[in-house]
Amino acid sequence: MIAPAAHPALAYARAHRARVVSELKRFVAFPSVAGNPAHAGDVRRCAGWLAEHLRSIGLEARVRETSGAPLVVARWSGAPGRPTVLVYGHYDVQPADDPDEWTSPPFQPAVRGDELFGRGACDDKGQLWAHVNAIEALLRTTGRLPVNVVCVFEGEEEAGSAGLLDALRRAPGEFAADVALVSDTPMRAPGRPGITYGLRGALSLELEVRGPSHDLHSGVYGGAVHNPLQALCEIVARLHGPDGRIAVPGLYDGVQPPSRGERAYLARTGPSDRELLANAGDPPGGWGERGWTAYERCTVRPSLSVNGITGGHGGEAGMAVIPAHAVAKLSLRLVPGQDPSRVDRLFREHVARIAPRTVRVEVRTRFGAQPARMDTRHPAMRAAARALRQAFGAPAVFLRSGGTIPVVNALGQALGAPVVLMGLARPRDGMHAPDERMHLPTLFRGIEASIRFLCAMGRDASPPAEKGRADR
Template sequence: MGKLSDVISNNHHENVEELKELLRIPSISSLSEHKEDIQKAASWIAGKLKNIGMEHVKIVQTNGHPIIYADWLHQENAPTVLVYGHYDVQPVDPVHLWETPPFEPTIRDEKIFARGATDDKGQTFLHIKAVETLLKVEGKLPVNVKFCIEGEEEIGSPHLPQFLSENKEKLSCDVVVISDSDMWDRGIPAITYSLRGLCALEFSLKTAKSDLHSGMFGGGVQNANHLLVQLLSTLHDANGKVNVDHFYDDVVDLTEFEKEQIKALGFNEEKLKQSLGLTELTGGENNFPYPEKISSRPTLEINGLWGGFQGEGTKTVIPNEAHAKITCRLVHNQNPEKIQQSIKKHLEEHAPKGCTLKVTLGDTGNPFLTPIDSPMIQKAAEAYQNIYGKAPVYKREGGSIPIVSDFNQSLNAPVVLMGFGLPDENLHAPNEHFNLENFDKGILTICSFLELVQK
């Protein structure tokens, strides 16, 4: 990797300046006033892919924001790697908390500060630079490479599943590589091999035809808020276990190797409690250690509840309506739609007498898992070892990226999450940044991975 390393190092300043160009584009997918900026970012990515030697570069317009496709397919009988990333970013509010403007990339303390620096423009850019460097030095790539870069990840990728379904042959590959995650710590790479899925529900209880005077009717009629609390209390038992029939039917227990991996990561309970301002860590299932609970166990959370008078002071009414929002984080092998139906049935069966219940089903996203012993996972681990001098840790992520499962299922290919961000880089928050110590190393690691996939 010596020659590749030299070229990457020599081009460091130029590469960072190019990244700044992309970061200056305010491609906020959730705000309609940035629609032209989304198109500008898509054009920038497409132009860069053409310039580095990728072929069949196309900006695919959808009913939302565009998807960029490109490929280089000149290695006969060699594996094909599909790179996925996204060029859209989160809104920047609250702007006053940014030390420098979010779309004026600034380097401080060997970090580049800008919205999208780590999520996900910076990390996607590493793959573009890896391919460019290999083509520049070797005149070819060790494997076939395809790019699929979208502009709607931050709003749930509503149009990408259809694109995957309609373009299975064009996107066919032996592995999907995504850099939209983080390392374990500075100098300690990590491979995220599992993501939790999710499902959401909302429900309301209604009693009388209007709110009632608590003096005239108190003690004699049903209070919707009381009934809501009563119903919510049936969802968990005293030990924090979800008390819904069939909720755990499809949960697969961790292997002993996975449990050892979690233990090896190290966990400082006192440090976490102090950082969160808590005196106890007692959420969820009490008979599981905290690191397992937040990554490997399913949850049912009450995200919001309201009913009755919400204003300042007192209003002596008995509310006739009460509402709650629920989301679940789901683990490998659980089906989000099946869980939704189980919870809906539980609510209907446990609804108190004297009220009308209405349940509305919300968004769903499938969980994802690539086995640690997957050959592609192991090649990624070897690439990290080659460049960082340390074997990566393997971790399950408590969050959800539903599109990862869509790639896995639509293309029937393993997905490898090779992150180069750090956990404290403020993604989705003010002062988002990317540590430049992982910029050149990230490019070189991707080069190493592409060469290892060939073998």
């Protein structure tokens, strides 16, 4: 056993920081926006570049086709009898629709101070980069890895992971591993590492309201025709009750409430309402379901958000128009005990009940994802917590997250293995927002934590006995 503090890989990683950053800049420069046909070529080029990079550090890497965007799969299998660690990440990114809101262009990565700015810098290119560079450091200094590794980097996480989910269903053996390691989540706070043990599921919907067959003059018809944009807003206004609860009947049935002990842990270790709202950019007040803290509202309770409404005329000049149709994009977040397809049905029934008869309404489902919950007592979770504590010099906090990584539940189910969510994003790093950034000292500590975790997993030649679980 090599004492991790003296491991040459740690020194190698420290000596190569400048190159780690310059290569990450090249990675972030690909506008690999998920789920947008206009960027399909960029997604593919990014996959090709990533596979090439993984080959250059000594992995057997290929671009693997799926029914959706390609995966990049890279392996090192030189440690027979030792556990296999599956490293998951995603090289696709959210759109960056409003370049004006960015200090520097989203796909021209720029370092300012300690931070690398660019769309995907943190979610998830910068975070997966920690593990890629940990693997490189281990391979370059020792010629081997302490465990077998399979990297699975997908290209449509931000659009629902359909291709990977399909591949996991069809060929689970291809992804067999004893533990999955994922960095695609926030830390507790800057400098305070966190391991997420619960993720919300998701249901992404579109609600379209149609009225007249074409746009109408609002002077000629205003007052006599139910404006689809107005009708849409009326429906949206009835999706929540005055108590902040989602008004869809049956939606809360089966929701597993946190235990008293878990609520106490969340209250002790998680953000206060004030801290959470400060991270949210200080809205004038908090909002949500009564009887729960802000942290609980966005982690252990379901939510429904209106992501956007389009319709009519939004241009500079006024235009006296009644639009023919209007669309709202909605996303629900689901917790253990809820199933996306059931919630989808309940939502459709509710909309059918409340929709005015003066318009036609259509609900379209974009994607659904199951919630996930991991066992914090699993040895791999404990090893990750130790690795983070050593790398950051601060104890790791177990977190519940409001976010969704569609593949986490599926990975847990398919592998029968725990999924360790080692977060390397600070809460204000702008995941899904303008001026997204990776905090470089956090990236460097992440590389160190990853090296320590892989070494710890390799120390025990037999795979961890206790299986993790991911709730349906």
